[in-house]
Amino acid sequence: MSTDAPMFCVNHPHTETLLRCNKCGKPVCLKCVEWTPVGYRCKECLNVQQAGYYTATRLDYTLTALIGAITSALAGAVAAWLGGLWLITIFYAPAAATGIAEIIRYAIGKRRGKYLALVACAVFIIGGFVGAGALARLTWSAFRFDLARFAARVFLDIGVWIFIALGASTVYARLRS
Ligand SMILES: [Zn+2]
Numbered sequence: 792m793s794t795d796a797p798m799f800c801v802n803h804p805h806t807e808t809l810l811r812c813n814k815c816g817k818p819v820c821l822k823c824v825e826w827t828p829v830g831y832r833c834k835e836c837l838n839v840q841q842a843g844y845y846t847a848t849r850l851d852y853t854l855t856a857l858i859g860a861i862t863s864a865l866a867g868a869v870a871a872w873l874g875g876l877w878l879i880t881i882f883y884a885p886a887a888a889t890g891i892a893e894i895i896r897y898a899i900g901k902r903r904g905k906y907l908a909l910v911a912c913a914v915f916i917i918g919g920f921v922g923a924g925a926l927a928r929l930t931w932s933a934f935r936f937d938l939a940r941f942a943a944r945v946f947l948d949i950g951v952w953i954f955i956a957l958g959a960s961t962v963y964a965r966l967r968s
Pocket residue numbers: 812813814815816817832833834835836
């Protein structure tokens with residue numbers, strides 16, 4: 792085969808191209824190729840690469856949600872207990888969130904998932920508020936349950952918000968890669 796002969800894209804037999812995937816060597820047109828840090832790759836090779844990169848199973852996602860919910864609720868209860876001591880919360884939240892992220896990572900055998908960090912982050916926010924609310928409710932057992940006061944206690948607590956904001960971003964950053 793002469794190198795002067797025009798090459799045609801494997802997916803578009805009528806489109807002439809000068810590009811080749813640098814993994815499999817197939818000629819591909821501009822529509823079928825993506826520039827990556829390691830050179831031009833065809834879509835097929837990119838998909839294989841990503842499938843190998845993301846190894847988390849459905850069970851890993853379930854574990855992430857379960858473990859995340861329990862640990863985040865406990866950590867949230869502590870944040871509510873700290874209450875007005877939010878200067879402590881500034882240090883406590885990232886530390887607790889790092890611990891939660893490490894527990895999750897260990898539980899799922901360090902496998903990676905495209906949406907694992909997002910799931911853990913969402914569960915942390917929900918679990919954190921629920922935990923904080925549960926503690927607020929416990930310390931209030933003498934009173935009749937009042938939803939408005941209960942919500943005010945949790946959602947107007949600056950310490951809880953600091954905990955949620957710092958903790959959620961820490962969990963996300965820790966589990967992203
Ligand atoms: Zn390829």
